[in-house]
Amino acid sequence: MKKTVKRLLCLAAAGVMSLSFVGCSSEGENGKVVVYNWGDYIDPEVNDLFTQETGIKVVYSEYANNEEMYATVEPGNVSYDVLFPSDYMVEKMINNNMLQKLDFSKIPNAANIDETFKNLPYDPNNEYSIPYMWGTMGIVYNKTMVTDPVESWDILWDQKYAGQIFMYDSERDSIMVALKKLGYSMNTRNEAELEQAKAELIKQAPLVLAYVGDEGKNKMINGEAALMLAWAGDAMVMLQENPDLAYAIPKEGSNWFVDAMVMPTNAENVEQAYQYMNFLCRPDIAAKNAEYIGYSTPISAARDMLPEEIKNSEVAYPDPALLKDPKMEMFNDPSDVISLYSSIWTQVKAS
């Protein structure tokens, strides 16, 4: 079995196992840290190493997207110590008083984070969050099935590829694609623009084979579809496994994101959470993690430790000028119109 397939199967098994640990009261000799992260977003050995080094047990569970995480955490009846929201979700949680300011004297390894990832609009003074991984959004395509150039989001609406397209089951990302296709900002609060984006997504729905989560990676590796909306980190995993696959960022522009570590206000294991965050910012650990999951580390000292083909990859580490291109946007929190975003997504999924 090839390395990546084994890796993905391990991730799935780790996800299942971690669920069974939730609610289990056993702790390590130095307590526990309760972590809620995206699926397929850590090397399971990193958690084991942390426990070996610190005597702190990691109680680990996973979510599929920001909205699912928020819906779980927001009622406040469950307590997590470390979460990994994306940029706009960090902003929303700060605005809703759900996060605590971090004591960086307890996270000395946070000094390793590159300047590019500091003072970003979602946490302008770096008070509440520490960048974990970052990346762009684009299209993974199978060169044996797609003969047209992949240079515009329009290809995800091409009838020729009906039934051969995977989209992510993710509200902001899908609406982003439709908005960029139309030439609008992915952070628009303009109802007419959002209505047009909804119409585009409803028009696209019959062409979409499935709105996928992490399982989409293996499906593309196996050649089950021609095109998939994909984060660059997932693209790295897919391209390593199937050389027929390639990644492109459409000319209309796209999203670039930072997923960050945060501590909720109701965290119960604060000291352990600081140790966990600090561990994940250690360059050797960040490198191990980035190599395993495929995503891009915001720590140069970690990137330097990666194999040549990863650290020099244009997919994982595009020219820094790309992130400054106004067509590449970071999401912000459209709280004032968020119900509109949610209702669009509900209607698209129901169509």
Ligand code: N2P
């Ligand atoms: C990996 C999740 C990546 C999160 N499954 C991208 N923001």
